[in-house]
Amino acid sequence: MPETLPAPDDAPLTTRAAEVLRRLALDEDLKWSVPEDPLLGPPAHKVARRYVAGETLADAVERARRTLDAGHRVNVEYLGESCRDARRAAAETEVFLEAARLLPPGCSISLDLSHIGLAVDEDLALAHASRLARATADTGREMVISAEGSERTDAVLAVHRALCAEFDHVGVTVQARLHRTAEDLSALLALPGRIRLVKGAFAEPPSLAYAREDPALARAYLACAARLADAGHRCSFATHDRDLLHRVDRHLGGRGDEGSPWEFETLLGLGPDRLAAMAAKGHPTREYLVFGTEWWLYVCNRLAEDPARVLQALVDAAS
Numbered sequence: 001m002p003e004t005l006p007a008p009d010d011a012p013l014t015t016r017a018a019e020v021l022r023r024l025a026l027d028e029d030l031k032w033s034v035p036e037d038p039l040l041g042p043p044a045h046k047v048a049r050r051y052v053a054g055e056t057l058a059d060a061v062e063r064a065r066r067t068l069d070a071g072h073r074v075n076v077e078y079l080g081e082s083c084r085d086a087r088r089a090a091a092e093t094e095v096f097l098e099a100a101r102l103l104p105p106g107c108s109i110s111l112d113l114s115h116i117g118l119a120v121d122e123d124l125a126l127a128h129a130s131r132l133a134r135a136t137a138d139t140g141r142e143m144v145i146s147a148e149g150s151e152r153t154d155a156v157l158a159v160h161r162a163l164c165a166e167f168d169h170v171g172v173t174v175q176a177r178l179h180r181t182a183e184d185l186s187a188l189l190a191l192p193g194r195i196r197l198v199k200g201a202f203a204e205p206p207s208l209a210y211a212r213e214d215p216a217l218a219r220a221y222l223a224c225a226a227r228l229a230d231a232g233h234r235c236s237f238a239t240h241d242r243d244l245l246h247r248v249d250r251h252l253g254g255r256g257d258e259g260s261p262w263e264f265e266t267l268l269g270l271g272p273d274r275l276a277a278m279a280a281k282g283h284p285t286r287e288y289l290v291f292g293t294e295w296w297l298y299v300c301n302r303l304a305e306d307p308a309r310v311l312q313a314l315v316d317a318a319s
């Protein structure tokens with residue numbers, strides 16, 4: 001993980017609270033102890049329910065069917081990252097392979113490469129990712145690699161590039177907040193596979209990334225989105241930011257159809273209204289569902305992104 005830069009004492013309370021939540025998210029002990037704790041576990045599970053489809057693949061299949069019935073495409077991720085044990089990375093890969101077999105048509109699969117071996121060795125990640133690429137190709141699904149902290153970006157892009165030599169359905173995620181992304185996009189636009197554009201969720205130093213509050217981040221996102229749209233490349237505009245959604249939609253001419261190379265994608269529990277609005281304009285839409293027992297980091301990151309969600313979490317915990 002990159003170093004988390006402490007927010008100064010005079011930073012807004014919401015910025016400092018978000019930083020605390022992100023630090024809690026990265027605490028390896030809390031990740032395992034809170035969900036199991038007799039006192040904290042039950043309310044924490046209630047909070048997670050809003051953002052996580054469930055702990056099992058069967059839960060994800062059931063939730064995916066509901067999203068498909070609502071007219072959206074689905075992406076499914078099995079939660080986990082930074083797996084530092086080769087045998088465990090192999091076992092986790094099997095879960096993804098099972099998902100590739102069992103998810104309904106219309107579901108793509110996303111993954112952190114560090115979940116299936118990148119934290120051990122790049123070749124191991126490539127070997128496991130190749131198996132998953134074969135399985136998703138055989139079942140007619142897309143596979144999209146997630147973006148991780150900037151210290152892993154080179155390795156993630158190298159594995160993606162290697163997969164693209166054999167497959168044309170393997171996409172990758174890029175972070176608008178990283179200064180390097182404009183240049184990375186030039187290379188990625190020459191490769192097949194969907195390019196998912198996100199703001200970026202990791203703590204990064206200002207030398208590498210725009211701060212979330214920096215208006216330059218929205219400008220960077222829009223510039224990347226315009227390049228993707230104008231190139232006609234398969235892509236995903238993955239954001240819940242209403243202003244950005246509005247401006248990307250305007251760039252696309254305010255409408256799309258099922259054959260459009262782009263789609264709008266939001267995370268479970270965060271954007272049903274945004275997806276409905278984009279679908280009403282004819283744009284392809286996708287909901288990103290996560291499942292698994294390693295939901296602690298994921299849920300803390302979602303809460304850190306918007307103070308209103310912390311209040312919602314209190315209500316959810318008490319329900």
Ligand SMILES: Cc1cc2nc3c(=O)[nH]c(=O)nc-3n(C[C@H](O)[C@H](O)[C@H](O)COP(=O)(O)OP(=O)(O)OC[C@H]3O[C@@H](n4cnc5c(N)ncnc54)[C@H](O)[C@@H]3O)c2cc1C
Pocket residue numbers: 014145146147148173175198199200201202212213238239240241242243265266267288305306307
């Ligand atoms: C489908 C999908 C896949 C993703 N995959 C990855 C990935 O692989 N790697 C990765 O790093 N990240 C990923 N993300 C997360 C992403 O990087 C962002 O962290 C997350 O989506 C939040 O940014 P946003 O663009 O949705 O908008 P936000 O910045 O959350 O904006 C949404 C709303 O939050 C409010 N808001 C904005 N800024 C603030 C603030 N400072 N304080 C309080 N409220 C504020 C505003 O009301 C705004 O309209 C993914 C996101 C999606 C949707």
